[in-house]
Amino acid sequence: xxxxxxxxxxxxxxxxxxxxxxxxxxxxxxxxxxxxxxxxxxxxxxxxxxxxxxxxxxxxxxxxxxxxxxxxxxxxxxxxxxxxxxxxxxxxxxxxxxxxxxxxxxxxxxxxxxxxxx
Amino acid sequence: xxxxxxxxxxxxxxxxxxxxxxxxxxxxxxxxxxxxxxxxxxxxxxxxxxxxxxxxxxxxxxxxxxxxxxxxxxxxxxxxxxxxxxxxxxxxxxxxxxxxxxxxxxxxx
Numbered sequence: 001x002x003x004x005x006x007x008x009x010x011x012x013x014x015x016x017x018x019x020x021x022x023x024x025x026x027x028x029x030x031x032x033x034x035x036x037x038x039x040x041x042x043x044x045x046x047x048x049x050x051x052x053x054x055x056x057x058x059x060x061x062x063x064x065x066x067x068x069x070x071x072x073x074x075x076x077x078x079x080x081x082x083x084x085x086x087x088x089x090x091x092x093x094x095x096x097x098x099x100x101x102x103x104x105x106x107x108x109x110x111x112x113x114x115x116x117x118x
Numbered sequence: 119x120x121x122x123x124x125x126x127x128x129x130x131x132x133x134x135x136x137x138x139x140x141x142x143x144x145x146x147x148x149x150x151x152x153x154x155x156x157x158x159x160x161x162x163x164x165x166x167x168x169x170x171x172x173x174x175x176x177x178x179x180x181x182x183x184x185x186x187x188x189x190x191x192x193x194x195x196x197x198x199x200x201x202x203x204x205x206x207x208x209x210x211x212x213x214x215x216x217x218x219x220x221x222x223x224x225x226x227x
């Protein structure tokens with residue numbers, strides 16, 4: 001199947017700093033990428049949908065100014081958590097869907113990034 | 119081996135913004151410092167990053183990505199006094215600082 005690479009795998013930040021998480025589709029062009037957040041023992045929660053070259057669509061309750069999403073190319077989307085606070089500590093996961101392998105609608109997930117804010 | 123790669127020299131205009139990039143390879147890693155050094159003077163501390171984040175201060179910010187072996191310092195509202203060398207200094211597993219030649223930043227009016 002297609003490969004989606006997510007970095008970093010884990011990151012620890014001080015409160016008030018910003019952190020960027022990258023999501024790359026390695027062997028296909030991802031026209032759409034999704035960002036999820038998962039708290040311990042809870043299900044995945046969709047945060048936003050990003051389409052290449054346009055602004056991301058955020059789910060209700062997700063602050064777009066706090067979670068900046070950029071999808072500048074067909075193989076890269078980034079999520080920046082600005083002015084992170086301990087309550088932002090979570091597991092962030094991206095997925096991608098695109099042409100070719102992804103035309104059937106199947107989502108390919110990255111490995112996830114565990115963010116801990118001290 | 120251990121090495122640091124940053125531009126030898128950069129030029130920017132007073133009032134502008136400049137980003138100085140640094141890539142490094144070290145035996146282990148215990149954080150990275152940025153120092154400013156004016157000609158003929160000792161280095162002065164600017165920042166220390168050990169976590170993968172962007173730290174923003176009033177006129178400058180420092181960023182670190184450990185998995186990429188990459189850091190940068192961003193200076194805003196440049197002033198003539200910012201003309202200096204900027205040293206990217208990683209610390210290895212033995213807490214030894216690895217010094218390179220730095221980037222000479224020239225500010226023009």
